[in-house]
Amino acid sequence: MNAPARIxxxxxxxxxxxxxxxRPVLKERGQREVFCGLTGIVWLHRKIxxxxxxxxGSRTCAHLxxxxxxxxxxxxPRFATAVIDERDLAGLADAHDELDRVVTELLARRPxxxxxxLVGSCPSEVIKLDLAKxxxxxxxxxxxxxxxxxYSGSGIETTFTEGEDACLASLVPxxxxxxxxxxxLVGALPDIVEDQFLRMLxxxxxxxxxxxxxxxxxxxxxxGPNTSYMLLxxxxxxxxxxxxxxxxxYLPALFPFGAAGTRAFLAAAAARFGVSDETFxxxxxxxxxxxxxxxxxxxxxxxxxxxxxxxxSQLEPPLARFLAEECDMRPIEVGSPYLHRQHLAEELPRLPxxxxxxxxxxxxxxxxxxxxxxxxxxxxGLGLANPLEARGYRTKWAxxxxxxxxxxFEQAGDLAELFARPLQRAERLAV
Amino acid sequence: xxxxxxxxEGPPHIGAMRVxxxxxxxxxxxHAPQGxxxxxxxxxxxxxxxxxxxxxxxxxxxxxxxxxxxxxxKNAAKDAYEREAPEAMMVGASCxxxxxxxxxxxxAKALDLPCPTIPLxxxxxxxxxxxxxxxxxxRLCRTLADPATxxxxxxxxxxxxGPTALGFRHRDDTAEIKALLTTLGIKVxxxxxxxxxxxxxxxxxxxxxxxVLYPEIAETAARWMERAFKQPFTKVVPIGxxxxxxxxxxxxxLAGVDPEPALDDDNSRMPWWSRSVDSNYLTGKRVFVFGDxxxxxxxxxxxxxxxxxxxxxxxxxxxxxxxxxxAVAKDLELEPLITDDYLEVEAAIKAAEPEMVLGSxxxxxxxxxxxxxxxxxxxxxxxxxxxxxxxxxxxFEGANVLFDTLVxxxxxxxxxxxxxxxxxxxxxxxxxxxSHLAAHAPRPSAAPAVSSEILIAPPSAHAAMADGGCxxxxxxxxxxxxxxxALEWDSDAxxxxxxxxxxxxxxxxxxxxRYAAERGMSRITVETLYDAKAHFGR
Ligand code: SF4
Ligand code: SF4
Numbered sequence: 001m002n003a004p005a006r007i008x009x010x011x012x013x014x015x016x017x018x019x020x021x022x023r024p025v026l027k028e029r030g031q032r033e034v035f036c037g038l039t040g041i042v043w044l045h046r047k048i049x050x051x052x053x054x055x056x057g058s059r060t061c062a063h064l065x066x067x068x069x070x071x072x073x074x075x076x077p078r079f080a081t082a083v084i085d086e087r088d089l090a091g092l093a094d095a096h097d098e099l100d101r102v103v104t105e106l107l108a109r110r111p112x113x114x115x116x117x118l119v120g121s122c123p124s125e126v127i128k129l130d131l132a133k134x135x136x137x138x139x140x141x142x143x144x145x146x147x148x149x150x151y152s153g154s155g156i157e158t159t160f161t162e163g164e165d166a167c168l169a170s171l172v173p174x175x176x177x178x179x180x181x182x183x184x185l186v187g188a189l190p191d192i193v194e195d196q197f198l199r200m201l202x203x204x205x206x207x208x209x210x211x212x213x214x215x216x217x218x219x220x221x222x223x224g225p226n227t228s229y230m231l232l233x234x235x236x237x238x239x240x241x242x243x244x245x246x247x248x249x250y251l252p253a254l255f256p257f258g259a260a261g262t263r264a265f266l267a268a269a270a271a272r273f274g275v276s277d278e279t280f281x282x283x284x285x286x287x288x289x290x291x292x293x294x295x296x297x298x299x300x301x302x303x304x305x306x307x308x309x310x311x312x313s314q315l316e317p318p319l320a321r322f323l324a325e326e327c328d329m330r331p332i333e334v335g336s337p338y339l340h341r342q343h344l345a346e347e348l349p350r351l352p353x354x355x356x357x358x359x360x361x362x363x364x365x366x367x368x369x370x371x372x373x374x375x376x377x378x379x380x381g382l383g384l385a386n387p388l389e390a391r392g393y394r395t396k397w398a399x400x401x402x403x404x405x406x407x408x409f410e411q412a413g414d415l416a417e418l419f420a421r422p423l424q425r426a427e428r429l430a431v
Numbered sequence: 432x433x434x435x436x437x438x439x440e441g442p443p444h445i446g447a448m449r450v451x452x453x454x455x456x457x458x459x460x461x462h463a464p465q466g467x468x469x470x471x472x473x474x475x476x477x478x479x480x481x482x483x484x485x486x487x488x489x490x491x492x493x494x495x496x497x498x499x500x501x502x503x504x505k506n507a508a509k510d511a512y513e514r515e516a517p518e519a520m521m522v523g524a525s526c527x528x529x530x531x532x533x534x535x536x537x538x539a540k541a542l543d544l545p546c547p548t549i550p551l552x553x554x555x556x557x558x559x560x561x562x563x564x565x566x567x568x569x570r571l572c573r574t575l576a577d578p579a580t581x582x583x584x585x586x587x588x589x590x591x592x593g594p595t596a597l598g599f600r601h602r603d604d605t606a607e608i609k610a611l612l613t614t615l616g617i618k619v620x621x622x623x624x625x626x627x628x629x630x631x632x633x634x635x636x637x638x639x640x641x642x643v644l645y646p647e648i649a650e651t652a653a654r655w656m657e658r659a660f661k662q663p664f665t666k667v668v669p670i671g672x673x674x675x676x677x678x679x680x681x682x683x684x685l686a687g688v689d690p691e692p693a694l695d696d697d698n699s700r701m702p703w704w705s706r707s708v709d710s711n712y713l714t715g716k717r718v719f720v721f722g723d724x725x726x727x728x729x730x731x732x733x734x735x736x737x738x739x740x741x742x743x744x745x746x747x748x749x750x751x752x753x754x755x756x757x758a759v760a761k762d763l764e765l766e767p768l769i770t771d772d773y774l775e776v777e778a779a780i781k782a783a784e785p786e787m788v789l790g791s792x793x794x795x796x797x798x799x800x801x802x803x804x805x806x807x808x809x810x811x812x813x814x815x816x817x818x819x820x821x822x823x824x825x826x827f828e829g830a831n832v833l834f835d836t837l838v839x840x841x842x843x844x845x846x847x848x849x850x851x852x853x854x855x856x857x858x859x860x861x862x863x864x865x866s867h868l869a870a871h872a873p874r875p876s877a878a879p880a881v882s883s884e885i886l887i888a889p890p891s892a893h894a895a896m897a898d899g900g901c902x903x904x905x906x907x908x909x910x911x912x913x914x915x916x917a918l919e920w921d922s923d924a925x926x927x928x929x930x931x932x933x934x935x936x937x938x939x940x941x942x943x944x945r946y947a948a949e950r951g952m953s954r955i956t957v958e959t960l961y962d963a964k965a966h967f968g969r
Contacts, residue, residue, distance in 0.1 A: 031507065032490040036466025056432075058526035058555055063441040064469045076774070080436045086556045088432055089530075098432035105434055122464045122527035125493070155466030156493040156527070364514060383471030383483065390481030 023348065023357060025339060030362025033381055034312055034337060035399075036155030037163025038119065039068045043403065044167055045078045047188040050114040050216045053079040054106065055153065056099060056131060057121030068399075078113070080106070084123055095129050096137070103138055103148075113146055114217035117167060120152035147217060149174065159337040161235040161313045161402065164188055168212055171220060172242035175212075178222035182208040183269055184248065186239060187232030190405045191215065196287075197256075197408060200266060203283045204275045212239070223248050228272050230265065232256065232407060234347075235314035237340050254346050256407050257315075257415060258322035259291040264346070287409035294413020295326050298420040303328035305423060308373055310380040311335035311361045312398035317347045319379075319401065319415075324352055327416055331355045332373045335366060377423060394422045437773050439748035439791065439811055443553035443563025444525050445470055450567045450648075451521060452484040452596035453625025457571075458517035460508045462500070462528035462535050465490040477814050478597055487511040489528075501533045505542060508535075512544050519575065519629035520544060521567065523551035547629065549574045561647040561723070561749060564595055568624055569651040575629055581636035581660055587686040588618040590638045592653055592664075593645030594625040599726065599810040601625060603823035604644060608669065611679070611826050612642070614693045617686045624648075636660040640685045644668065644825065646725055647752065670729035671737055672701050672830045699827035701834045705737055716841065719744035719785035721768065721776055721794050722809025724752020726824070728759040730789055730808045730833070735763060737830070738837055744768065744783040746776065748791075773797070784967075787840055792816070802937075804840035808833075918944050920955045927957050942967045 038061055041053040055061050062081035069077070082102045087093040099118075107113060116138075118131040131150035138148040151170035153163040168186065183206055185197060194211060201209050210221030212229075223229075225247035231240060234255055244250060253268035254261045263284060270280040307329050309316040316336045323329040334351065335358040341348075351357070358366070363384075370378060370393070378388055378395045385395040396419055406415040444461060451459040452474050461467070468488050474480045489507045491500045508522060522535040536550025549570050553563045591608060594601035602625075609619050620638035621631045641656060641664040643649045653664040663685060669678035676694060683690035704710065718740045720731045724747040734740040746768025747756045753769045760767035768779050777797045780788055788798035788805040792813040798805035807816055808824070823829040824836075920928065931939050939960070946963035947955050 031488055032465040033468050033471070033488075034465050035469055036464065038466060039469075059435075059438060059440075059442040059559065060444075060467060060526045060555065062435045062438050063445065064466055066437055067469055067473060077436060080434055082432045083435045084432055084556060086554075089556055093432070095432070102432050102434045122466070123530060126496070126527055126530045154493075155464035156491065156496065159465065364510075381468075381472070382476050383468060384475070386475040386479060386481055387483045 023351075023353075026356060026358040028335075028358055028360040028362040028365065030360075030365060032159070032337075032361040033310070033363040033383055034361065035068060035160040035381070036064070036122075037153035037158025037160065037166055038065055038121065038155075039160055040153060040163030040167060041065060041079045041119065042069045044164060044188055044213075047191075048115060048213050048216060050112060051078065051117060052106070052110060052113040052115070053117045053119055054103070055079070055081040055119045055121055056124040056129060057081050057084065057119075058123045059083055061121045061123075076110075078110075084127075089127065095127070096134060099129075099134055100138065103142075107142065107146060116142075116146050116148045117170070118148065118150040119163075119167075120150065120154050120157075122154045122156045125152065125154050125156060147174070161233070161315075162237075162338075164233070165236050165238050168236060169238040169242050171213060172223070172239060172246060175220055175246070176222040177246075178224040179226055180208060180222075180224070181226040182210055182221075182228070183251075183273065184221055184223065184227050184229040184243070185209065185211045185232055186229050186236055186243070188213055189232055189407055193405045193407050193411060196410055197266075200283055200287070201269060204266075204270055204273075204279055206269060206273045206275065212243075225249075228269075230269060231343060233315070234318060234340065234343055235338075237338075237343070240343070252343075252346060254321075254350075255315075255318040257318050258326045258412050259288055259295060259409060260325055261318060261322055262291065262407070262409050262412065263288060284409070291409040291412035295416045297413065298416035299327055301420040301423050302416065304330065305376040306330040306332050306373070307377045307379065307419070308333040308370060308375040309335050310363075310366060310378065310384065310398065311337045311358070312379070312381055313402050314338060314340075315401055316379070317344050317351065317357075320355065321347050321350045322415065323419065324355075325350065326412075327419070329377075329419070332375050333358060333366070333369060335359075335361065337361065377419060394426050396422055437793065439771050439773070439793065440560035441470070441473075442526060442555050443558045443560060443566070444523060444551075444555070445473070446560040446563025446565070446648075447521065447523060447551055447553060447567040448474070448484055448486060449560070449564050449595040449597050450571070450624045451486065452480070453594065453598075453601075454485075454623075454627055454629070456518040456628040456630070457485060457521065458511055458515045458519075459484075459486045459521045459523070460504070460511050460535070460539070461486055461488050461523060461525055462504050462533060463488045463490070463525035464492070464527050467525050467527075474596055477812060478817055479814070480596070484596075485515065485517070491528075496531065500528075500531060501538055504533055504535055504538050508539055508542055508544070512546065517546060517629075519547040519549065519571075521549045521551055521571070523553055524555075526555035529555050547574055562751065564648045565651040568592075568648060569655060571624070571629070571632055572635060572652045572656065575632040576635040576656070576660070577633045578636050578660060580634040584637050584639050585618060586639045587616055587688055588620050588638045589640045589642050589682070589686065590620050590635055590662075591622040591642045591644060592649035593643055593647075594622065595645075595648055596625060597810070597812060598625075598645065598648075599723075599808075599812055599816060600822060600824050600829075601645070603821050604825040604829065606821070607823040607826040607828055608642065608644060611669075611675075611693050612682065614696075615679070615683060615686065615688050615690065616692075617682060617688060636662070638662065640664060640682075642682065646755075647723060647749065668725050668729050669825045670726070670829060671733035671833065672699060672827065673736055674729060674732065675826050675830060696827045699830065701737065701827070701830040704831075704834050705739065710739070710838075713838070713841070714739045716740045716787060717743045717783070717785045718787045718789055718837075719780050719783050719794075720808070721746045721748075721780075721788075721790040723747060723791075724749045724755040726809040727790075728752075728755045731759050731763060733830070733833055734789070734837070738834070740787075740837075743785050744779055746770065746779065748776075787837070789837070802941075806836045806840055808836070918947055918955055919953060924955050924957050924960050927960055939964070 088095045120131050135148040135150040149170045151166040214220040223246045227248040228251045229243050229248045230251045254264035256262040256265035316334050320331040320334045333356040339359045378393050388395050405411050474484045489503050522539040539548045594605045641653045641662050643653045643664045656662045667678040667681050669675040679690045679693045718734050720727050727747050731742050731745045734742050742763050745760045745765050748771040756767045773793050788794050789808045791809045791811050795805045943960050943963040
C-alpha cells in the first residue's frame, strides 16, 4: 500500500470548510455495488494517447477491466495486467524482478509508449508490492524515452472514478513549474468537449488555459502559484490537494453540467481573469441558447418525474442539481460514494431541501428504501439495472454518464436525453 | 507474473458464481473488495438476467484490513442468511481475501447457520473460471448428495450435468437433450447445476447414470459420483449429427432401451442440407476452430465430417481440455494450439489463412480485424450469444442450427453464380451491399443497385464479406496493423481485376498484393494476378 496516490476511505476524510451546507447526510457502511478505481483506465487510456496502463494485479483485475471496457475490438489495447501468480506469492520469484521483466517485454513490444502507469490493485497492495519504488527503479532504465509513474486503482483504496483522481494526482509532482498566470482545467473529458471549453475561454480573451491531463505525455501542463485551477469533475479530491501543494489556487464553481452549471463555471473563470460582463455574455449567448433549447425538448418527458441515484461516480449531486433546476425533475435520494464538502460547496445548497443525501453504501438497505420511494427513474450500476427493470423500475446506467460526453453547453441536451430515453421507451413499449 | 492483455477465463470464483447463479435457493458469500462486484454485470447484462446473482460481497476496504475483516465476513454471512433464507450457502474468498487468510470456511462454521454451508477453496493465483465451476459443483454434490436416495433406482434414469449460468447455449442444449432422452423413455432425475435447487442435489444418486454435457464443469463431480454411487457417465458430447447418433447409442446402452425412436428424428435436416447440390461450394472451405475444448473439438469434427470443410487450425484456451483437442487434432493431422494468449491465436489465424474462423467472441473480433468471415461457437460469451429464440448446438436441432451458423457468414453458392450472371447488367452496381444488413448500406452510387431479392438467392449471404469485408464495424487493414504496401497495378492487370466478380475482387486484390509484396515485386501484371491466384488457390 505504498502507491503514491493514497485516496482515503470515504468516512475517514477530513472535511474541508463547510460551504454553508449543513444538511443531514445518511452515512452507509455496508455492501457496496461499485467498480474499483481500475475502471478509470477504460477512459484514461483513450485520453492520453501515448500512455499505457499496466495493472499489477490478479486475473480478477484483468477480468474486471475487460468486462468494463466491454468491447474487444482493439488490435492491442493500451492497457494490460501483470497477473501475479503463485510463484510470486510463494516468494519463488522476486516480484520486483518479475515486474521488471514484464515491463521490459511490454516496452519492447510497444516502443511507442511514452508514459507508463503502474497501477496498483488490491492484491499488489495487500502483499505490499511497492509500485512507487518500482517506478523509480524503472525510470532509471527507461526515462526519458518512457516515463514511469505509479498510482493505486485498487478496490480497497479507490471507488470507480477515484481511479482517475489517483491517476491525475500521480501526474502532479511531475508537472513543470511556472510562474505565469494561467487557468488550469482539471479532469479527463473527451477532446471534443475540452475544445469547446477552450474555444469559449479563448473568445473571452483568456488565452493561457492548460488542461490536466494533457492529450499525450509531452503535453502535460505546468503549474505554479499563479495558476488557478478549476475542477471539471467532482471526484478529483487528491489531485486538487496536490495542485494546492504546488501553490495553485482553487477556483470554486458549479460543475459544468447543464446550461446553468456551464454558465456558472465559465463565469467563475471570467471573473477571475477580469473578463467584462459584456464579453462574457456575448461569448456564451449562442451556445447557451442552444443548450436551453435542447434541454427544453426533453423537459416535457422529465418534468415532475422522480429520480433516485445509487452511489457510483460522485457525479450524482451536480447531476441531481441539473435535473432538478433545469429539467424540473424531483430527486428523492441522491447517493454518492463520497461527498467532498468543499468541492460540492456550491452544489449542495442548490439541491431541493427534501432530497435525501446518502454517502457510502449498503446496497440492500438502499434497495429497500427504493422500494418505499418508488422513483420514476433510478440511476444505478450495470449489475443492478436489469434486476430493477425486471421489478418494474425504469433505470439509467450510471456508467454511461462517465463514458458519454455530457459536460458543457453543447452536450446539455444530450445529458437530458440520457435520462429521458428510458422514460420515453417505457411509454412506447406495449409488450 | 504474466503479461495479460485479455483473458478467456475469469478467476475461479466466477466459475463458482456461474454455478450459484444457475441454481435456485443457493447463496454465495464472497469475501472480496468492492470492485469484484463487477461480476454481477456479466450475468445481468450479458445474459440479461432479471435478478441479481445470489452473491453477497463483503466489500472490505483498506481501513478494515488487519482489524475486523473476519468480523465483516461473519456479519455479511449472517445477514445474507437472514435476508435470503437459502437452502444452502457457499462461502469463499476472491483473490484479495485469499491473501488476508480470514478462512471464510472456518468463520462460517463457527456461525453454525441452520443450513448446509459449503466452504470453497478456489486458488485464485493458479486456477481459472472453468476449474472453479467444476470444483464448486463437485463440492456441492459431495456435501448434499444423499446415498440413501439411490434405493430402488430405475435403470432408465439419468441426471443431466453441466449447464450453468453464462454458458454457451446451455439453456437450449439442456432442453434439447432432455427432449431426446424423453423420446427414448429415459427419466431425467435432476438437471444440475442449472436450474437445480440444493434440495434437488440431495437426490442425485436416485439416477442410474449421468449425462455429462459440459465436461469442463461436470466431469469432476461425475467421476466422483461414478465411484461413490456407481453411476457411470456419458463420454460423448452430442454436438453434430454423428456425435448425436453416438450419444444416443451410448445412453440407450446405459439405460437398456432401444435407440431407434431417437435415431430417426424427422427434424434432423442437417445431413440433407449438407448433401444438397447447393452446398457444393462449401467443399474444402478453410476453417480455423478455437474455443473451449468441448466445443472446439466437436465443431472441428462437424466441420470436417458434416460440412465438408477443411480444418486448417484447431485449438483451445483450456489447458484442462488439451487432451481432448490433441486427439481431434491428430485425426485431422493438425498441430493443436493450446494457449490462453489471444495474440498467439491471432498469429496462428493469420498464418493459417482461413476463409472462416469459428471461435469465441475474441476470435470473432480477430476475424473482423482481418476481414475474415466468422461465427461464435464457444464461451467466453457476449450478449449476442444469448439469442431470444431457441438455438441449441446439441442434438439434431443443434446440428441444424450449426449448419445455418456455419453457412451464414459465407457467400452462398447459388448467389455466387447469379451475381456473376448479372454483373454486366446496367442496373447492377458493385457498390450494392447485402440489402438486409444496415451495416452494408450501399455506398453512394449513381446507378440503381441490384438487390438480393432480384438475385432469388437466400438473403443470408454477406456479399460484402467475400469482398474481404465483414458485416460489423470493419476496421481497415491498416488500422489493424497489417502493412499495406504501395504497389502499382499495370493497366492490363487493372482491367483483369475488374472482370473478377466484385464480391471476390477485394480478396483477389489483397491476395495479389500480398503475393507481390512477399516477393519484393513493385509492379503487378496480369501474370502476377494469376500467379497469386494459383498460389492461394486450394
Ligand atoms: S477490487 Fe481489487 S481485486 Fe478486484 S478488480 Fe479491483 S483492484 Fe482488482
Ligand atoms: S457479420 Fe461479420 S462478424 Fe458477424 S458473424 Fe457475420 S462474419 Fe462474423
